[in-house]
Each structure stands twice: as C-alpha cells, then as structure tokens.
Amino acid sequence: MAGHSVEIRNTGEPKGRGLYAVRPFKAGEVIFEELPLVCCQFAWNCAYGYLACDFCMRPLEGAEDNVRRLTRRNDVILPHAHCCPTNKENHTECPACGVQYCSDSCREKAWIHYHRTLCLQSRSRNPNHPLEQLNEAWKQMHYPPETASIMLLARIFATVEQSEDPAAIIQLFMQFCHQTVNEEEEIAHKMLGEQFTGQLQLLRELMTQALYSDTVQQWLTPEGFQSLIALVGTNAQGVGTSPLSEWVKKVTALQLPADEKHNLDSFIDNLYKQLDDEVGGFLNSEGSALYMLQSACNHSCEPNALPTFPHSNFQLAMCAITDIEAGQEILISYLDECALERSRHSRQKILRDNYLFTCRCTKCEAQSEDPDETSSEEEEEDEDEIEEKMSDVEEQAAVN
Ligand SMILES: [Zn+2]
Ligand SMILES: [Zn+2]
Ligand SMILES: [Zn+2]
Structure with a gap:
C-alpha cells in the first residue's frame, strides 16, 4: 500500500536519504500506514x-x-x-x-x-x-x-x-x-x-x-x-497509547444536547487538570518502535507531515499537515511541539546533541538571515533555561 504513495531516495540531508511523495496529498490526508519491525x-x-x-x-x-x-x-x-x-x-x-x-x-x-x-x-x-x-x-x-x-x-x-x-x-x-x-x-x-x-x-x-x-x-x-x-x-x-484519550475522542464525538455537552466538556477539563497535578505529562503507555518508512523521513522545523497512532496501537499513520506535491520530500519534526517553538539556536542545539546534524530547513535558513533574530545574549539565557529544565526532570525522576 505504502509503495504507491511514497518512495525512499538516496539523496537529501542529513540522513543521506529521504522519503518523497509519489503523488500529491491534501493537508489532513494519510500518506501511508505501516507496522513496525x-x-x-x-x-x-x-x-x-x-x-x-x-x-x-x-x-x-x-x-x-x-x-x-x-x-x-x-x-x-x-x-x-x-x-x-x-x-x-x-x-x-x-x-x-x-x-x-x-x-x-x-x-x-x-x-x-x-x-x-x-x-x-x-x-x-x-x-x-x-x-x-x-x-x-x-x-x-x-x-x-x-x-x-x-x-x-x-x-x-x-x-x-x-x-x-x-x-x-x-x-x-x-x-x-x-x-x-x-x-x-x-x-x-x-x-x-x-x-x-x-x-x-x-x-x-x-x-x-x-x-x-x-x-x-x-x-x-x-x-x-x-x-x-x-x-x-x-x-x-515514540509510541504512546491511552484508554482515556480514546474515551475522550469517542465522547466528544457524541451527539448530545448543548447543556450535557457543556457539562461533559468541563468534566473532561477538570479531569485533565487533576491528572496534570498528579502525574504531569505521564499519561500514556509509552514505548518505542522501529519503522522502515518513517525512519527514512528527514527532519524539518517546518514539517509537512506528522506521525500519528489513530488505532491506539503501534500502527503508524503518517498524516500530511500541509498540502504536499508529487515529488516533494516528506519532512517530520524530530523535536516535540514545545522544542519546536524555541529559537533557531536552541532547536539546533537539541538536534546536534541528539541527532548530530545542523538543521538547514527552510525555517532555520530564513531565521538565520533575519536581522531581528534574537540576540546571542537572549539565546544563552534560553539555553540555560533548557539545561535547568533537564536537570529538574532528572531530579524528579530520581525522586520517583
Ligand atoms: Zn512467555
Ligand atoms: Zn530547522
Ligand atoms: Zn495487541
């Protein structure tokens, strides 16, 4: 199934290869699905x-x-x-x-x-x-x-x-x-x-x-x-599954009278607040897996695709988040949402530390030419903040 929609080509940075669309995709469309090895x-x-x-x-x-x-x-x-x-x-x-x-x-x-x-x-x-x-x-x-x-x-x-x-x-x-x-x-x-x-x-x-x-x-x-x-x-x-998020997906799709809907929404909001107080980000069953096609995707800080897990198991569905033309490279973000919002300098530091490459994506290139980009002083602060956060996380883990 995947063979008809995408192909791996031996070009492109940083992996020496990349995944390319064989036909056009609309934003929101599933580009391919695959099971892990x-x-x-x-x-x-x-x-x-x-x-x-x-x-x-x-x-x-x-x-x-x-x-x-x-x-x-x-x-x-x-x-x-x-x-x-x-x-x-x-x-x-x-x-x-x-x-x-x-x-x-x-x-x-x-x-x-x-x-x-x-x-x-x-x-x-x-x-x-x-x-x-x-x-x-x-x-x-x-x-x-x-x-x-x-x-x-x-x-x-x-x-x-x-x-x-x-x-x-x-x-x-x-x-x-x-x-x-x-x-x-x-x-x-x-x-x-x-x-x-x-x-x-x-x-x-x-x-x-x-x-x-x-x-x-x-x-x-x-x-x-x-x-x-x-x-x-x-x-x-990373693969994450949760019975609660499945339940939330299903109840929010129910056709309910307005007042019942309203009550349900605030019930769910309140529930997530309690969960956040109790376990922070640790809501899901979490693991990791190796996928043939997904792993061929290069990184961009401005990705056009997102790996999703719509079946609440390890089957990955690569979803287009912008329109993609035939021949265009499928690019995903190796950074989580939070890290993706950071300055070019911090994004590049995380990518270099964890994946050993310097990002030259469209967003990074545009920002490097931008004279208004944050000054180096601000960036250092930014970096200290990350270090601090990481050691907080490590400390917390040690306590647990
Ligand atoms: Zn056994
Ligand atoms: Zn980038
Ligand atoms: Zn199973």
Missing part, C-alpha cells in the same frame, strides 16, 4: 503499571481504571461507559510467563517473531535471569522521561534468531540510518550519560549471557553493540 514498551512505564499489550501497545486498562489509578481516586466515574475502548474479553496472556496481550492474534505474532526466545517460562519471574538483570541494569541507567528501551534491542536479537532467513532480517535492520564509529559513540554517550563506557560494557555482557548465538554475534562485539544502541537512539519513534 519491532516495538517495545519502556521499562519504567511498564514497571509503574501502565498496562499495554506486550506486542502492539494497545491499552489493557479500561478508561475508568486508568483515571482512577493515575489520579489515585477510586470514586471517579466516567459517564458514557460504552465509549471505553478496552475490550477485556479478548485479552489473553502467555501461558508460560504471563505477559499480557490484547488478543490471541497478538500473542501468536509475538511468539512467532520473538517471544519464544525471550519468554522467561516461569510465572514467578526469576530476578537472576540474565534478561531480568539486563532490564534492571537499564532501568538504573535510564530514568524517566524514557526515550529508549534495552528490551527493544533484545527483541531485535530474538527476531533475527527466530527468522527463517536471519541474513535478510539483519540486512533490513542495517538499512536504518548509520553513523561513523565516532558519531555512534557520541550518541551512546548521550543516551547513557557520563559512565557510558562501563554501562555499555555491562549491558553488552548481560545481553551476551541472555541471547548469544552465532547469528547475532556481530552485534555483540563492542563496536557492533554500540552501533545497535546508536541505531535505536537515532531511528526509534
């Missing part, structure tokens, strides 16, 4: 009880249970219960280890692709199992807000292991954007912090204990492992 919920997100299907990330919690857990108020009642998206009757689990799935189909697919290798077999999970130790070691290195998961790497290993054609799957993963060895080191450093050399070594040892085989040994050398960490660091796309 691998997907995994974040470790802390899972540990904190954000229940999601272990394969597709669909929420397993009802909307009301979700709100009650997050607000810590057991008396909250959501009206229009039929708008809750969660269908518990279809839920199932791995009979061997008890991880949960939204459906038999997800359980079967997980088993066929990677879970046979990763299943811990025991319901009373053994904390000494190398995979459990690997996950724990990762959690101690990588506090919320999470941007990656070592289990995504484990799933890559297991996917290759279980494939009928391992060489072809390895080839597929190698098509993702690659950096030089020095750049990969920089990315690993950024992801793991100051002690990254020792941490990388520890993770690699635990991964080797858990999943060594001849097929994947090229990824278990120091360079191979760092390279895979960097691949995930620069290519993984």
